Amino acid sequence: xxxxxxxxRNSFVSMLLLFLLSGCWSSKSIEDLNITxxxxxxxxxxxxxxxxxxxxxPQAIGNSSxxxxxxxxxxxxxxxxxxxxxxxWETTLRRExxxxxxxxxxxxxxxxxxxxxxxxxxxxxxxxxxxxxxxTLIFISKGEAARTLESKExxxxxxxxxxxxxxQELTTRALKPLPLIKIWGKSNSxxxxxxxxxxxxxxxxxxxxxxxxxxxxxxxxxxxxxxxIEGINWITGEGKSGAVKAFQKASDKPTxxxxxxxxxxxxxxxxxxxxxxxxxxxxxxxxxxxxxPHFKPAFKNKTIKHIxxxxxxxxxxxxxxxxxxxxxxxxxDVGGFGNQLRIQYPNVWKNVKDNWDEKFSEIPITYxxxxxxxxxxMIGSKKNK
Amino acid sequence: xxxxxxxxxxMKIEExxxxxxxxxxxxxESINEMTGNLTADLNLIRKEIGHNSDVTFREFxxxxxxxxxxxxxxxxxxxxxxINNHILVDFMSxxxxxxxxxxxxxxLKEYIKNQALSVSGLNEIRTLxxxxxxxxxxSIAILVDGLEDVxxxxxxxxxxxxxxxxxxxxxxxxxxxxxxxxxxxxxxxxRRHGKDQNLSIISSQVGERSKxxxxxxxxxxxxxxxxxxxxKQRISKIKIDDxxxxxxxxxxxxxxxxxxxxxxxxxxxxxxxxxxxMEGRVALLLDGSPxxxxxxxxxxxxxxxxxxxxxxxxxxxxxxxxxxxxxxxxLFVPSLYIAFISFHPGLIPTKLIFSIAATREGVPFPPLIxxxxxxxxxxxxREAGLRLPKPxxxxxxxxxxxxxxxxxxxxxxxxxxxxxxxxxxAISSFTLPQYNVGVALRxxxxxxxxxASVFGLYGVVLFFLLLCSHxxxxxxxxxxxxxxxxxxxxxxxxxxxIRVPLFLMKRRPKLLHPKDSVRKR
Numbered sequence: 060x061x062x063x064x065x066x067x068r069n070s071f072v073s074m075l076l077l078f079l080l081s082g083c084w085s086s087k088s089i090e091d092l093n094i095t096x097x098x099x100x101x102x103x104x105x106x107x108x109x110x111x112x113x114x115x116x117p118q119a120i121g122n123s124s125x126x127x128x129x130x131x132x133x134x135x136x137x138x139x140x141x142x143x144x145x146x147x148w149e150t151t152l153r154r155e156x157x158x159x160x161x162x163x164x165x166x167x168x169x170x171x172x173x174x175x176x177x178x179x180x181x182x183x184x185x186x187x188x189x190x191x192x193x194x195t196l197i198f199i200s201k202g203e204a205a206r207t208l209e210s211k212e213x214x215x216x217x218x219x220x221x222x223x224x225x226x227q228e229l230t231t232r233a234l235k236p237l238p239l240i241k242i243w244g245k246s247n248s249x250x251x252x253x254x255x256x257x258x259x260x261x262x263x264x265x266x267x268x269x270x271x272x273x274x275x276x277x278x279x280x281x282x283x284x285x286x287x288i289e290g291i292n293w294i295t296g297e298g299k300s301g302a303v304k305a306f307q308k309a310s311d312k313p314t315x316x317x318x319x320x321x322x323x324x325x326x327x328x329x330x331x332x333x334x335x336x337x338x339x340x341x342x343x344x345x346x347x348x349x350x351x352p353h354f355k356p357a358f359k360n361k362t363i364k365h366i367x368x369x370x371x372x373x374x375x376x377x378x379x380x381x382x383x384x385x386x387x388x389x390x391x392d393v394g395g396f397g398n399q400l401r402i403q404y405p406n407v408w409k410n411v412k413d414n415w416d417e418k419f420s421e422i423p424i425t426y427x428x429x430x431x432x433x434x435x436x437m438i439g440s441k442k443n444k
Numbered sequence: 445x446x447x448x449x450x451x452x453x454x455m456k457i458e459e460x461x462x463x464x465x466x467x468x469x470x471x472x473e474s475i476n477e478m479t480g481n482l483t484a485d486l487n488l489i490r491k492e493i494g495h496n497s498d499v500t501f502r503e504f505x506x507x508x509x510x511x512x513x514x515x516x517x518x519x520x521x522x523x524x525x526x527i528n529n530h531i532l533v534d535f536m537s538x539x540x541x542x543x544x545x546x547x548x549x550x551x552l553k554e555y556i557k558n559q560a561l562s563v564s565g566l567n568e569i570r571t572l573x574x575x576x577x578x579x580x581x582x583s584i585a586i587l588v589d590g591l592e593d594v595x596x597x598x599x600x601x602x603x604x605x606x607x608x609x610x611x612x613x614x615x616x617x618x619x620x621x622x623x624x625x626x627x628x629x630x631x632x633x634x635r636r637h638g639k640d641q642n643l644s645i646i647s648s649q650v651g652e653r654s655k656x657x658x659x660x661x662x663x664x665x666x667x668x669x670x671x672x673x674x675x676k677q678r679i680s681k682i683k684i685d686d687x688x689x690x691x692x693x694x695x696x697x698x699x700x701x702x703x704x705x706x707x708x709x710x711x712x713x714x715x716x717x718x719x720x721x722m723e724g725r726v727a728l729l730l731d732g733s734p735x736x737x738x739x740x741x742x743x744x745x746x747x748x749x750x751x752x753x754x755x756x757x758x759x760x761x762x763x764x765x766x767x768x769x770x771x772x773x774x775l776f777v778p779s780l781y782i783a784f785i786s787f788h789p790g791l792i793p794t795k796l797i798f799s800i801a802a803t804r805e806g807v808p809f810p811p812l813i814x815x816x817x818x819x820x821x822x823x824x825x826r827e828a829g830l831r832l833p834k835p836x837x838x839x840x841x842x843x844x845x846x847x848x849x850x851x852x853x854x855x856x857x858x859x860x861x862x863x864x865x866x867x868x869x870a871i872s873s874f875t876l877p878q879y880n881v882g883v884a885l886r887x888x889x890x891x892x893x894x895x896a897s898v899f900g901l902y903g904v905v906l907f908f909l910l911l912c913s914h915x916x917x918x919x920x921x922x923x924x925x926x927x928x929x930x931x932x933x934x935x936x937x938x939x940x941x942i943r944v945p946l947f948l949m950k951r952r953p954k955l956l957h958p959k960d961s962v963r964k965r
Binding site for chain 1: 785786787789790791792794797798800801804805806807810811817829897900
């Protein structure tokens with residue numbers, strides 16, 4: 060037989076070689092991976108950074124027959140170093156398998172560290188590593204961050220529980236979750252922002268307030284409590300559900316208004332050099348609890364108006380209280396006022412953006428709150444006649 | 445490769461030499477004409493075909509005249525009813541009227557032809573070759589003493605089965621009729637199904653040694669003449685000793701023998717053939733094969749069933765889309781599994797990845813090997829179930845599917861997710877209405893698994909592009925294989941992935957260039 064065409068022969072041989080490569084270079088079988096779902100960054104005793112990675116143990120979750128009920132479904136590995144990258148490699152000396160960050164959901168930063176180091180620098184690695192998602196949520200922990208990644212309950216992965224609580228956004232007493240990718244923008248534009256604060260109660264996590272990050276320094280400067288978060292949510296209109304106290308006098312006994320929708324519109328006014336803001340807050344909802352000591356018929360417009368008024372007053376109290384805290388105590392704008400000014404008066408914004416937080420403390424803000432009750436619940440008026 | 449060409453040319457020379465020899469033989473045979481002397485003629489025929497055990501000679505006398513007659517036929521092949529009830533009865537009871545002259549030559553012949561023999565098909569032949577070939581093909585030769593002409597009566601009576609519903613293409617709704625092995629019955633079926641005077645059935649012969657009848661069927665006033673010419677030309681080029689089944693024809697006239705996709709559609713259903721003819725396609729039927737061939741074929745035809753037209757359009761459309769979906773599944777699911785598991789764990793939802801990782805724990809093989817083990821074993825099972833007699837075939841399915849699958853998971857050879865992947869793949873490949881498309885996708889599935897294991901999702905995408913570029917290039921009798929998608933004709937999309945209501949399909953598909961394009965007014 061005469062010789063084949065060399066191109067044909069070579070390509071045939073190389074095709075055959077291709078089949079030998081069944082376990083290929085970048086191929087990593089998932090059962091060998093250490094799937095991290097969360098990580099915590101703390102200040103270590105010697106002033107360095109201590110990072111804790113939470114790995115999932117799939118066998119403990121999956122319903123395979125080898126599952127034992129006592130087995131924890133996660134394991135935490137921590138190491139110390141001056142920054143996150145060397146720490147990551149340090150952990151591979153202790154546990155087999157490469158680290159996969161594609162399912163990383165949460166990063167918790169300890170309060171001590173957040174007050175000392177800029178958030179942007181602490182989270183730099185998370186931005187740069189490609190397989191980490193921009194949707195990863197960032198939290199601040201009141202105490203030691205590593206302890207928020209622990210739980211006594213069997214079958215719970217603490218990092219995932221954190222994220223699930225954050226993403227459900229059930230009450231206005233918690234912040235809207237802030238993903239990594241948005242923090243990048245806020246940090247670079249030196250905007251002040253809030254991060255959800257995590258506290259520990261009897262060893263289990265609790266969402267308790269928010270950490271205030273000052274734009275200029277990108278460090279944590281203080282804490283807002285749950286009531287002040289409510290105020291923030293009313294100003295930004297980002298809450299989805301929750302309740303508002305709808306009685307003023309103690310003799311009226313508890314009456315509660317449940318939020319079904321809320322809207323807010325921040326309107327900047329500029330006259331000459333003077334900047335002022337007017338915030339219009341609208342909400343619709345229903346009465347969910349009405350102890351009604353005086354047996355007032357709930358169907359009567361007068362009663363409804365009375366309850367609406369009480370709720371409006373309460374909301375007003377919340378937002379004014381929060382505004383005072385923002386302007387007077389911390390001197391930061393975390394309600395998104397600056398953004399509205401930037402959108403509607405770009406020229407004015409150019410002049411004030413450099414020291415916006417200081418300017419903001421002096422600006423007068425007025426609020427209009429209107430609450431509409433659409434639904435009175437299952438109990439009508441007849442029973443109380 | 446030069447030696448091959450050389451060999452070919454040598455072969456050609458030999459062939460032409462053979463032909464020359466063959467050409468001589470008929471010349472010699474043509475001398476062997478019948479003499480009219482019955483004894484001599486019979487001896488001549490006996491010498492030629494008498495050694496066959498099934499050739500029967502029967503001699504008797506014609507009624508009262510005493511003229512000797514012999515009939516020659518093949519026992520069991522020739523129509524016994526014609527022999528017993530017509531030929532023997534007619535001749536033995538023949539009593540020609542006394543006209544004065546003894547019956548001789550022409551008058552005898554006329555008498556037999558006009559008065560004695562009560563059969564419809566009657567040929568007069570003279571040469572030995574015609575007689576032997578006639579007898580061999582099932583006719584009855586009648587030799588009359590004193591006549592040089594030999595009568596050839598009747599044709600073969602072949603035992604045929606009943607017309608049943610075709611087992612490979614059963615429908616829920618639609619005619620329960622399928623082709624059988626007898627060509628005449630099949631063409632009659634078509635005539636009955638499509639009562640159109642323009643339905644043309646043109647006969648031709650294929651096979652050098654065993655000559656079989658092949659008919660080309662088309663609608664005279666619809667079909668594109670160029671297409672018809674192309675089909676005729678390709679058939680005329682078939683030079684093979686014997687075609688056992690229409691699949692031989694399929695393989696000999698297809699465009700690209702390297703493609704895994706079938707380029708000729710084969711079907712057992714007359715309604716399907718009629719539908720194709722009405723679109724301007726050409727059908728071929730071979731004697732002895734229940735499978736009709738339809739050309740040209742486009743890819744979407746292979747994912748269609750006649751039922752798509754019998755059901756209402758919404759149901760038909762849904763089922764059609766479902767079929768495309770399951771074709772995709774049966775082609776790509778194992779390779780996507782491999783790609784996701786070994787290259788892109790980030791693309792799997794978080795909760796799912798935990799359970800997959802848990803089930804894969806302890807499996808000793810990389811995903812490709814795991815997938816290959818399961819895919820190969822299910823192909824083996826399928827083949828085994830197909831070849832075995834029906835009652836055993838089912839038990840093979842149970843043993844294979846349940847026992848081996850369950851045991852393999854228990855033994856930790858494969859993961860349960862893999863079993864699901866393989867099962868889903870196999871089941872969705874069964875939804876394809878044409879068996880040969882399923883086979884094509886099976887072949888391609890393995891290729892795509894290899895691509896996935898080498899390059900991950902990128903490899904799967906590469907493979908898909910490769911496949912697309914092949915399909916776009918492929919043509920069946922000059923018609924692009926994936927039309928009307930490429931070359932794009934929006935008007936033909938009415939009957940592509942969706943099936944619009946019948947009243948909207950007013951024209952025949954343009955891609956076939958029909959002469960009469962109006963389907964409905």
